[in-house]
Amino acid sequence: MIINIKPITLVLGILLATLGCAMMVPSLYELYYFDPNWSVFAISGLFTLFIGVTLAFASRGKVEFLSIKEAFLITVLSWVVLTTFGAIPLYLSTLNISYTDAFFETMSGITTTGSTVLSDLDEMSGGILLWRSLLQWLGGIGIIVMALAVLPMLQVGGMQIFRAESFDTAGKILPKATDIAGYISLLYIILTVLCIAAYYMAGMNIFDAVNHALTTIATGGFSTHDSSMGFFDDQLIETICIVGMILGSLPFGLFLIALNGNPMALLKNSQIHWFLGALAIFTFMAWRSQAVGGFEPGSLQLRDAAFNIVSIMTGTGYATVDYSQWSNFAVTLFFIVMFVGGCAGSTSCGIKIFRFQVIYISVKQRLFGFLYPNGTYLPRYEGKRMADDVPYAVMSFLFLFLFFFCLISMILSLQGYDILTAMSATGTAMANVGPGLGNIVGPAGNFAPLQDSTKWLLSFAMLLGRLELFPILVIFLPTFWRD
Amino acid sequence: MIINIKPITLVLGILLATLGCAMMVPSLYELYYFDPNWSVFAISGLFTLFIGVTLAFASRGKVEFLSIKEAFLITVLSWVVLTTFGAIPLYLSTLNISYTDAFFETMSGITTTGSTVLSDLDEMSGGILLWRSLLQWLGGIGIIVMALAVLPMLQVGGMQIFRAESFDTAGKILPKATDIAGYISLLYIILTVLCIAAYYMAGMNIFDAVNHALTTIATGGFSTHDSSMGFFDDQLIETICIVGMILGSLPFGLFLIALNGNPMALLKNSQIHWFLGALAIFTFMAWRSQAVGGFEPGSLQLRDAAFNIVSIMTGTGYATVDYSQWSNFAVTLFFIVMFVGGCAGSTSCGIKIFRFQVIYISVKQRLFGFLYPNGTYLPRYEGKRMADDVPYAVMSFLFLFLFFFCLISMILSLQGYDILTAMSATGTAMANVGPGLGNIVGPAGNFAPLQDSTKWLLSFAMLLGRLELFPILVIFLPTFWRD
Numbered sequence: 001m002i003i004n005i006k007p008i009t010l011v012l013g014i015l016l017a018t019l020g021c022a023m024m025v026p027s028l029y030e031l032y033y034f035d036p037n038w039s040v041f042a043i044s045g046l047f048t049l050f051i052g053v054t055l056a057f058a059s060r061g062k063v064e065f066l067s068i069k070e071a072f073l074i075t076v077l078s079w080v081v082l083t084t085f086g087a088i089p090l091y092l093s094t095l096n097i098s099y100t101d102a103f104f105e106t107m108s109g110i111t112t113t114g115s116t117v118l119s120d121l122d123e124m125s126g127g128i129l130l131w132r133s134l135l136q137w138l139g140g141i142g143i144i145v146m147a148l149a150v151l152p153m154l155q156v157g158g159m160q161i162f163r164a165e166s167f168d169t170a171g172k173i174l175p176k177a178t179d180i181a182g183y184i185s186l187l188y189i190i191l192t193v194l195c196i197a198a199y200y201m202a203g204m205n206i207f208d209a210v211n212h213a214l215t216t217i218a219t220g221g222f223s224t225h226d227s228s229m230g231f232f233d234d235q236l237i238e239t240i241c242i243v244g245m246i247l248g249s250l251p252f253g254l255f256l257i258a259l260n261g262n263p264m265a266l267l268k269n270s271q272i273h274w275f276l277g278a279l280a281i282f283t284f285m286a287w288r289s290q291a292v293g294g295f296e297p298g299s300l301q302l303r304d305a306a307f308n309i310v311s312i313m314t315g316t317g318y319a320t321v322d323y324s325q326w327s328n329f330a331v332t333l334f335f336i337v338m339f340v341g342g343c344a345g346s347t348s349c350g351i352k353i354f355r356f357q358v359i360y361i362s363v364k365q366r367l368f369g370f371l372y373p374n375g376t377y378l379p380r381y382e383g384k385r386m387a388d389d390v391p392y393a394v395m396s397f398l399f400l401f402l403f404f405f406c407l408i409s410m411i412l413s414l415q416g417y418d419i420l421t422a423m424s425a426t427g428t429a430m431a432n433v434g435p436g437l438g439n440i441v442g443p444a445g446n447f448a449p450l451q452d453s454t455k456w457l458l459s460f461a462m463l464l465g466r467l468e469l470f471p472i473l474v475i476f477l478p479t480f481w482r483d
Numbered sequence: 484m485i486i487n488i489k490p491i492t493l494v495l496g497i498l499l500a501t502l503g504c505a506m507m508v509p510s511l512y513e514l515y516y517f518d519p520n521w522s523v524f525a526i527s528g529l530f531t532l533f534i535g536v537t538l539a540f541a542s543r544g545k546v547e548f549l550s551i552k553e554a555f556l557i558t559v560l561s562w563v564v565l566t567t568f569g570a571i572p573l574y575l576s577t578l579n580i581s582y583t584d585a586f587f588e589t590m591s592g593i594t595t596t597g598s599t600v601l602s603d604l605d606e607m608s609g610g611i612l613l614w615r616s617l618l619q620w621l622g623g624i625g626i627i628v629m630a631l632a633v634l635p636m637l638q639v640g641g642m643q644i645f646r647a648e649s650f651d652t653a654g655k656i657l658p659k660a661t662d663i664a665g666y667i668s669l670l671y672i673i674l675t676v677l678c679i680a681a682y683y684m685a686g687m688n689i690f691d692a693v694n695h696a697l698t699t700i701a702t703g704g705f706s707t708h709d710s711s712m713g714f715f716d717d718q719l720i721e722t723i724c725i726v727g728m729i730l731g732s733l734p735f736g737l738f739l740i741a742l743n744g745n746p747m748a749l750l751k752n753s754q755i756h757w758f759l760g761a762l763a764i765f766t767f768m769a770w771r772s773q774a775v776g777g778f779e780p781g782s783l784q785l786r787d788a789a790f791n792i793v794s795i796m797t798g799t800g801y802a803t804v805d806y807s808q809w810s811n812f813a814v815t816l817f818f819i820v821m822f823v824g825g826c827a828g829s830t831s832c833g834i835k836i837f838r839f840q841v842i843y844i845s846v847k848q849r850l851f852g853f854l855y856p857n858g859t860y861l862p863r864y865e866g867k868r869m870a871d872d873v874p875y876a877v878m879s880f881l882f883l884f885l886f887f888f889c890l891i892s893m894i895l896s897l898q899g900y901d902i903l904t905a906m907s908a909t910g911t912a913m914a915n916v917g918p919g920l921g922n923i924v925g926p927a928g929n930f931a932p933l934q935d936s937t938k939w940l941l942s943f944a945m946l947l948g949r950l951e952l953f954p955i956l957v958i959f960l961p962t963f964w965r966d
Contacts, residue, residue, distance in 0.1 A: 068853065068854065068856065069854070072853070285893075289897075292897060292899070327896075327899075328896045328899060328900060328901045328902060328905070329893065329896045329897045329899075331896065331901070331902045332892055332893050332896035332902045332905055332906070333893060333896075335902060336889050336892075336893065359878065359879075359882045362875055362878060362879055362882075363879045363882060363883060365875070366875065366876060366879040366953075367953070367956065367957060367960060369872075370551065370555070370953065370957050371551065371552070371957065371960070371962060371963060373551065388871070389852075391874075391875055391878060392845055392848070392849065392874055392878075393849060394878075395842070395845060395874060395875075395877075395878035395881075396842075396845055396846045396849040398878075398881070398882070399842045399845075399846060399881070400846060406819050409815055409819075410768075410812065410815050410816060410819065412815075413810075413811045413812045413814065413815035413816075414772075414775060414812045416775070416810075416811055416812075417811060418811045418814070419811060419814045419815045419818060419903065419920075420902060420903065422811070422815055423815070437902075470849075470850070470853065473850065474850060474853050474854065477850060477854070479854060480854060
């Protein structure tokens, strides 16, 4: 099986051209406000567009067949290449930051992580803020399309469980992957516009409304203020944000099915039940965790608990308060919640709810097997028989996640960081959340003081988590490159 | 299926009678030295013996058949009942401790954990020290017999992989479980005597030699000195100890096969290769971790690294230095090493090497599957085809381990402990290691200041880990008690 370079460069070219066009948005914005960064975005955009168009043209022609290896290479390379180019305007801008910082910020954006090395956001040029938000928004839609169209086919981490769902259950109405991508993108745009409108009506200015809507639906978490959503200190805005983050964490494929005349598909989905149930339980715990720390838990504390739990569990990463100050219990709770994640086929990351469901089904099967060694228990997921390879795949995912979590944590502590900083920074990067714990990477900290090598390592961890580990590992296998 | 109480009470009776007899050992020792505790041990011993004999006699008769449910109940109840009675002499002794402390210390002993609430060991009455060591020694042989004879039949946590090995590969020479238990016990006694002799010849007095040999082969870790093995500060003693801890962590079933004329069984065993390989890698890392902290790593540092890594990974828990002072890297390293464990069918605990092997095989199978979706890859373990249910079982074990680790850590931090204390105390209890990290439960600390409820919770965690989770969970299932 020889790897054909043409389809790879074709896709990369198209994506780069799109990214180049996207850079025109902050360029026009800055031009309107006479900000010197307009030319940075314009030049970066034209350069990216030029490279993209050239690549695409050079690779034009009919693609007959896309092999598995080519699909893996496209998946990994597109995120790396887009990050490399997306960092250019940040590097060249008036921010005066190193390329390491620009790359970290872009990777954090495009993977919808939301960890930042930038501060003084409130005084920052609007184009740069807009670019950060756009990166997260583009990353968000990118990941949904990937999760629906690419990962199930590649059978990554148990995602094959959704192969049937994403393409079949909607009947013949949405038969092709490209059509699905189109409908999903439309839905994504509509949700974003609704979110902009809601934020605006709740009192945000239009710039804040646009930026926060882009990063809310993408469960990204970049803000235009150093104090994040805490800047507004407004119950209505936080409620809108909670709704937006939850919508961004639901399975987008099901939205389509619901809109196609089957709204029960959303209501009856067990993954959504588990997701909302977990949010409720963790919110209650976070609320009580303030009582442990000596605060009287009232309605304000409940609001703080709900907002920050939703923000961390969906992997968004906005903060309104420094929850690590609540109590020791809150620290442990948020550390654990960080890994949970949202539903498959959404913009959220982490281990994801469906994997916990698969594991739960397998554990139930085992316990049943203990008591009735001769009985038969057929595992079912969402009413359908679960294929035997799904628990294997989930187990492999979980173990690799743990393995890389331990490995990267060890390297970080080897670089001198304490165990809480090392482990929470690794966890927050791999689960694409945003804030970790401790003084540097915690909700009140900033990633800027980290060493350059740490920033590169965490960028790698973000990509590893965002692509669900396997695509990256597969291309590092020697057999991948053998015939 | 009605649960027959008779075989359960019969086994409990026999075990209690044995425990009662064992209490006579410290009683005689104290009598010889005119220590007032002799009567405490004598009375506790006679009482335990009386209860045991009464139970056994009341349940005598031919046991035709042992059902799965009865086997589970025997497994769980025997550890709980033995701990309850084993704590009596500690509670009544001149130590003047609460029953909570006595129960915690006994559970820590019998599960070969080695966490202690006692201090001033150097001035303590010899009988009490001897009783602690005996508890670990009895717990060690108990767990080997259980791992070889009971857990594989109950298919706990993937242990069915050893069902064939423990009973078949030795041919017809060792056909029955009771015979195996006899041979294993003999081997265990021989190893202990050799260890006593080695310690004695290396310069320990006979009392220290006996106590430390009992807790070395059992990978328990109770010492007769507050400063643990660091008290002797002797390279030869530490080397003997390392060899003893490693021997205690190897699969005892393979020792029998080797002694039956097939020594290659030990040399060719992949689990042993992985185990020794992991020890070597972690020792190297621990050695280098001292350089990170600014210490010049020489041969003394290598000795410290080797001793403490072997002690923690095998779940023994002796300490010679406070390794948490070496560097941040050392803290993270020891936190992770704590969970690894030794080989199946040994006295060591933790996740255990064979589970990592099964996971590795499964991950390899998955990665292969990505690249060759139409190929077939038959997973093999130790040269034999691995049954399909093994990875399932291992996954269920790993997930339940993680789940209870998170749950118990959260409860501990709810009780007010910081995240490092909460997580490392939970980990060290579930993996039956001994020391955790931080001021209270760390290698230089003591478990005494913990709250009573915490001590009960950690006692439960030790039992949960020692019995590989499933037996305890199964008897808590409502269906277990239904017909």
